[in-house]
Amino acid sequence: MKKILLHLALSTQFFFVNCCVNAQIVVKTAQATRISAAPELDGNLDDECWKNVPIATDFIIDNPTPFVPLEQNTEVKVVYDDEAIYIGFMNFDTAPDSILKQLTGRDNDGNSDYCGIIFNCYRDGVTGYKFAVSPLGEQYDARVSTDDEDESWNAVWFCKTEITTKGWVAEYKIPFAALRFPDVQNQSWHFNLEREVRRTRHHAFWSAVDPLGPSYLIQMATLDGIQGIKPPRRIFFYPYASAYYTSNENADGTASTGFSYNGGMDLKLGLSDAFTLDATLIPDFGQTISDQLILNLSAFDIEFSDNRPFFMEGLELFSRAGIFYSRRIGFDEPIGRYDVYDNISATEEVLANPDKDQVINAMKISGRDNKGLGFGFFNAVTAPSYATVRDTETDVQREVQTSPLTNYNVFVFDQNLPNSSYLSLINTSVLRSGGDYDANVTGYEFDLRNKKNTYSLQGTGAMNRKFSKEYATDQQDENLGHAQDISINKLTGNMLWRAGTSYESDNYDPNDLGFLQAPNSRNYYAAAGYNIYKPFGRWNRLWSELSVNYNNLYKPYTFTDVRINGEVGINSRNFNAFGLEYEASPVRGFDYFEPREEGRSFRTYRYHLLRHWISTDYRKVFALDAGVAFAPYENDGRYVFNYRIAPRLRVSDKLFFSYVYSYQSHENDLGFNSWTDDGKQLFGKRDVVSHTNVLNVQYAFGPWMNLNTRFRHYWGYSSYKAFYDLQQDGYLASSDVIGSNRSFNSFTIDMIYKWIFSMGSELSVVWKHSIVNENLEIAPTLIDDIEYTFRQPQNNSFSVRVIFFVDYRSVARAIGREKSAGDLLN
Numbered sequence: 001m002k003k004i005l006l007h008l009a010l011s012t013q014f015f016f017v018n019c020c021v022n023a024q025i026v027v028k029t030a031q032a033t034r035i036s037a038a039p040e041l042d043g044n045l046d047d048e049c050w051k052n053v054p055i056a057t058d059f060i061i062d063n064p065t066p067f068v069p070l071e072q073n074t075e076v077k078v079v080y081d082d083e084a085i086y087i088g089f090m091n092f093d094t095a096p097d098s099i100l101k102q103l104t105g106r107d108n109d110g111n112s113d114y115c116g117i118i119f120n121c122y123r124d125g126v127t128g129y130k131f132a133v134s135p136l137g138e139q140y141d142a143r144v145s146t147d148d149e150d151e152s153w154n155a156v157w158f159c160k161t162e163i164t165t166k167g168w169v170a171e172y173k174i175p176f177a178a179l180r181f182p183d184v185q186n187q188s189w190h191f192n193l194e195r196e197v198r199r200t201r202h203h204a205f206w207s208a209v210d211p212l213g214p215s216y217l218i219q220m221a222t223l224d225g226i227q228g229i230k231p232p233r234r235i236f237f238y239p240y241a242s243a244y245y246t247s248n249e250n251a252d253g254t255a256s257t258g259f260s261y262n263g264g265m266d267l268k269l270g271l272s273d274a275f276t277l278d279a280t281l282i283p284d285f286g287q288t289i290s291d292q293l294i295l296n297l298s299a300f301d302i303e304f305s306d307n308r309p310f311f312m313e314g315l316e317l318f319s320r321a322g323i324f325y326s327r328r329i330g331f332d333e334p335i336g337r338y339d340v341y342d343n344i345s346a347t348e349e350v351l352a353n354p355d356k357d358q359v360i361n362a363m364k365i366s367g368r369d370n371k372g373l374g375f376g377f378f379n380a381v382t383a384p385s386y387a388t389v390r391d392t393e394t395d396v397q398r399e400v401q402t403s404p405l406t407n408y409n410v411f412v413f414d415q416n417l418p419n420s421s422y423l424s425l426i427n428t429s430v431l432r433s434g435g436d437y438d439a440n441v442t443g444y445e446f447d448l449r450n451k452k453n454t455y456s457l458q459g460t461g462a463m464n465r466k467f468s469k470e471y472a473t474d475q476q477d478e479n480l481g482h483a484q485d486i487s488i489n490k491l492t493g494n495m496l497w498r499a500g501t502s503y504e505s506d507n508y509d510p511n512d513l514g515f516l517q518a519p520n521s522r523n524y525y526a527a528a529g530y531n532i533y534k535p536f537g538r539w540n541r542l543w544s545e546l547s548v549n550y551n552n553l554y555k556p557y558t559f560t561d562v563r564i565n566g567e568v569g570i571n572s573r574n575f576n577a578f579g580l581e582y583e584a585s586p587v588r589g590f591d592y593f594e595p596r597e598e599g600r601s602f603r604t605y606r607y608h609l610l611r612h613w614i615s616t617d618y619r620k621v622f623a624l625d626a627g628v629a630f631a632p633y634e635n636d637g638r639y640v641f642n643y644r645i646a647p648r649l650r651v652s653d654k655l656f657f658s659y660v661y662s663y664q665s666h667e668n669d670l671g672f673n674s675w676t677d678d679g680k681q682l683f684g685k686r687d688v689v690s691h692t693n694v695l696n697v698q699y700a701f702g703p704w705m706n707l708n709t710r711f712r713h714y715w716g717y718s719s720y721k722a723f724y725d726l727q728q729d730g731y732l733a734s735s736d737v738i739g740s741n742r743s744f745n746s747f748t749i750d751m752i753y754k755w756i757f758s759m760g761s762e763l764s765v766v767w768k769h770s771i772v773n774e775n776l777e778i779a780p781t782l783i784d785d786i787e788y789t790f791r792q793p794q795n796n797s798f799s800v801r802v803i804f805f806v807d808y809r810s811v812a813r814a815i816g817r818e819k820s821a822g823d824l825l826n
Contacts, residue, residue: 032225043162060208064540093167100198103700120190121181125420152312182370190220214453234270235808242801249793275367295716295744300517317376321443325515334403357382372416437468439512459486481508497528561589673739690716760805
């Protein structure tokens with residue numbers, strides 16, 4: 001009882017402290033000063049332009065102790081000229097020799113101090129730009145939204161740093177060409193400054209940010225004083241050249257090698273002060289890091305991240321309504337790839353059959369005007385794909401088209417509304433030449449918030465249609481599907497919650513350019529969590545959430561299952577974190593997807609899963625992440641046992657190792673195996689086990705040059721013990737048919753050397769090694785499997801790529817100076 005009263009007293013105290021402190025929060029205003037001569041970027045703020053200008057100081061901590069002044073003093077000055085805005089940070093530190101400064105590569109988050117600036121030039125509370133730097137000059141930049149940071153966005157800007165006896169200095173130059181702002185005489189931007197002192201894990205903003213409040217992008221200060229600045233003309237070229245050497249082993253022991261050379265260009269063109277055209281001509285994605293492949297026994301496709309830079313950067317507008325999945329472009333198998341095998345004669349064999357379409361070009365236009373209207377346009381074209389077929393009797397070869405010339409297109413309109421609300425409309429289309437079908441999806445998304453940004457009504461929806469010559473006009477409704485998700489949410493405070501409902505109709509299919517594992521579902525959900533953002537007792541923070549999902553089929557409307565999820569996490573004063581998670585299916589349900597046949601279902605079983613994890617302080621030379629999970633099922637002998645261990649070793653500020661070993665097992669699992677000869681579903685009792693080993697080695701030669709290597713071995717297998725026929729009622733009956741085991745191996749090495757030799761220009765040298773094998777035999781042990789894996793055919797790719805940044809304005813000025821000199825000589 002005493003503990004309950006103590007907790008209530010602490011909670012009441014936190015409530016009144018928050019109320020009092022929030023009442024004292026003052027939104028600050030900074031003044032930028034125009035200068036006649038730009039500072040020399042050298043990490044010293046002794047240039048004349050830095051003297052006698054206003055100073056921004058008195059930073060306020062938001063984590064871990066909100067609203068407490070940052071002990072280490074920080075002074076910031078802001079000046080500008082016609083070309084750029086300059087920011088000078090003097091980060092005082094009482095122990096300069098203790099400043100943490102690990103190098104991890106651009107846009108990575110290491111064990112290092114940093115300071116940064118966030119701009120929201122249109123004052124919309126929705127989109128912004130962040131620029132940050134570490135004490136050794138390693139840069140980080142990102143597009144910022146209310147709930148995310150997109151670090152794939154890279155701008156060309158400059159910063160010099162210097163560690164001194166008083167702390168460390170950061171001297172920024174951010175060209176106006178790197179920002180988007182309205183074309184008006186007097187600029188007034190939302191902005192904020194931030195700093196993290198890593199050894200104490202203190203993160204602070206200049207203008208205080210309430211962790212109980214909405215996104216920090218909404219809780220911004222104001223920057224005034226910038227006058228007479230015109231948005232510069234932005235024309236940037238990125239020409240590149242690359243060379244590849246490949247060596248691929250064949251199953252018969254022979255090897256094929258080849259050289260290839262590529263050249264092309266990316267383009268960024270400012271169409272106005274707010275809108276930008278990005279295009280890639282003859283793209284080259286050969287240096288993209290390898291996918292982390294796994295054994296997939298489910299009825300669903302696996303969603304992978306798109307690691308291609310062009311398809312990563314600046315796509316936040318296109319993510320509305322969840323109907324755009326960029327890997328459909330150039331990563332999907334040709335739509336007629338497997339039709340080849342059904343349309344060859346008995347004497348023919350398939351010699352080559354590409355598994356991906358080739359991207360010819362891609363472009364996107366995006367931006368937002370001064371009235372808050374965002375517009376996005378995306379277009380990409382893939383070339384036709386062909387399989388090569390050979391007649392074994394005549395040795396005559398022919399080509400069979402497996403994919404036509406295809407155009408992918410996305411339009412989006414996104415209107416900012418008061419209180420950081422928005423409404424979006426998006427359309428995607430896939431147009432294929434010839435007789436193949438076309439596809440179109442139209443979606444919407446909205447987020448409507450109250451004035452204080454404490455509550456929101458959120459929703460998404462979409463409708464799709466497929467068009468084909470095979471269907472008559474009166475049959476087109478059969479290809480019309482729709483989906484919707486709507487929820488009400490509490491966004492701020494210690495107690496957060498949400499509740500809503502969603503559905504996808506039985507014929508909803510956005511997968512020509514989107515991603516959906518399975519349609520035909522209706523879901524009701526609710527979740528609530530309590531969070532403590534201020535230190536209490538031995539702890540810094542606590543977070544928790546409990547959610548319930550009640551699921552049905554959309555058509556026919558029938559129950560499928562209930563899922564309960566819960567988690568609680570806590571972070572200690574020593575920055576060690578601990579968590580406990582719970583997952584359960586408390587009632588037996590029906591799985592309508594595992595049978596792979598419409599109208600059939602498989603009875604599921606109850607289970608309860610408990611997972612515990614720890615994460616130690618990353619500031620230490622050695623840190624450890626670890627977790628273990630166990631889930632018993634109601635059917636005898638069936639359980640899940642998983643564990644994961646991930647040590648991290650920082651040898652020096654330049655050399656860093658991280659390793660992950662993950663073991664996952666589902667003993668006596670039940671699931672689909674194959675189709676029998678008479679067209680029935682064969683299910684099986686199986687042990688499903690996987691081992692994953694990942695070693696990352698990072699070495700930084702300096703802030704602009706690094707070598708990163710990832711070694712990954714994955715082994716997953718399903719070992720069957722018994723086989724069953726699926727009955728009409730969803731239960732299983734013993735079968736005399738014998739199915740097969742499956743074993744899947746993937747071993748990859750990605751070694752990437754990158755040198756940024758000039759801002760926007762870089763040289764990369766990449767070695768990619770891969771072994772992928774699937775078979776029916778299961779090795780006795782992990783060591784045996786590794787030995788088996790290395791005996792399989794191996795593929796290697798060595799590549800060199802150099803890309804240059806060319807600013808049209810700099811070239812034009814240089815040409816202008818040459819002409820002026822020539823006129824003088826004449």
